[in-house]
């Protein structure tokens with residue numbers, strides 16, 4: 001999927017399910033409180049910001065404590081079975097509170113709502129609302145009905161909903177980095193993936209509304225935007241009269257022109273769709289980050305074909321070469337699945353060797369989890385025993401750990417422009433920021449007058465597997 005499951009800082013397992021409250025709402029301003037938790041990909045986190053915006057206009061203020069909420073929402077993920085189990089567990093906890101506080105409404109949003117539909121009401125008796133990813137505009141009316149005691153479901157998928165006109169309320173924001181959703185849905189039909197079924201057909205958001213959102217964020221002090229879509233390279237927007245068409249490369253350029261001080265990232269690219277145009281646009285603008293998330297999924301052409309990825313091992317490797325040719329300093333990360341149906345030891349070795357070839361700076365690694373309704377579930381047998389899946393996954397993780405460390409060691413002695421995102425969690429005397437290549441850098445504040453949102457030139461002198469450590473260069 002090409003939206004990162006928790007990309008960059010969100011791509012941090014510890015953030016899963018974190019309570020997202022923009023602020024503790026003033027009870028005089030808001031008549032009711034809502035509490036929202038998000039799971040899964042960055043798109044879900046971004047959707048929660050749209051939901052928060054819709055709820056605000058309805059007089060709901062956020063709370064960080066679900067026990068005092070009138071409305072508790074879980075924005076869910078279906079990508080792997082484990083993601084669904086986590087949500088089910090959480091619902092059990094909410095139900096306990098609801099028994100003591102019967103007026104509280106519990107709603108399930110996102111991919112699990114879409115996948116399980118009314119089943120969720122039968123399985124989870126105390127859920128009041130089930131709302132799919134394209135139906136968030138109907139939340140106010142659904143809530144009203146649910147307050148009257150009805151169980152409400154809206155899981156209609158849309159061909160054109162992009163929530164373009166809704167201004168997201170930035171949840172749990174550091175005030176520096178924000179997501180901008182540029183498209184929804186996916187037309188790719190990778191055989192293992194449930195997303196095309198839960199998020200529907202691909203549609204691109206009005207380019208003007210995207211630029212306006214980027215400008216507004218910049219004016220409010222944000223310094224980095226991540227353009228989100230399941231497959232951003234197939235972004236394609238035309239106005240109603242077909243006078244204006246905007247491709248992803250064009251969109252990138254327009255966002256880059258908002259300000260040279262605004263960093264642009266995007267996620268996720270599909271290897272078959274990322275064009276030279278996109279790569280040249282990235283190379284042309286200093287503020288477009290030199291980092292591409294390019295999920296490989298497997299290094300075996302036979303498995304890739306069964307996965308319906310529409311590229312071969314050689315084709316993927318040529319894409320990596322092209323990226324490095326146009327941007328030698330570009331970092332690449334991947335998603336990798338271990339133990340897909342029929343995978344042999346040889347296929348697995350192909351995955352390990354493509355990792356070595358691509359020298360991923362980072363990877364998101366999973367073992368295959370069969371999802372009901374997907375092409376793979378209908379066509380193939382999930383025949384790799386769990387111990388083998390896990391052993392192969394561990395081998396993949398081990399290779400990646402070494403590659404990440406090697407990549408970080410190569411950065412020692414170099415200096416990088418680092419966007420300061422805030423104080424280091426471990427030590428308030430240190431700043432935490434990231435390089436254009438998306439690597440986290442920790443460095444002492446010393447006596448410089450930097451603030452979050454500033455760019456600092458930092459020379460790297462040490463590293464761990466996941467972090468670079470350095471010092472500000474005196475100019």
Ligand code: 5AD
Nearest residue numbers: 001005192193295335366367368369
């Ligand atoms: N099993 C395991 N991993 C999966 N992904 C998607 N579907 C599955 C599945 N059924 C992984 C892919 C995708 C990432 C977001 O999640 O690697 O790129």
Ligand code: SF4
Nearest residue numbers: 001002186190193195
């Ligand atoms: Fe990504 Fe493929 Fe799933 Fe689409 S179908 S979201 S491209 S993994």
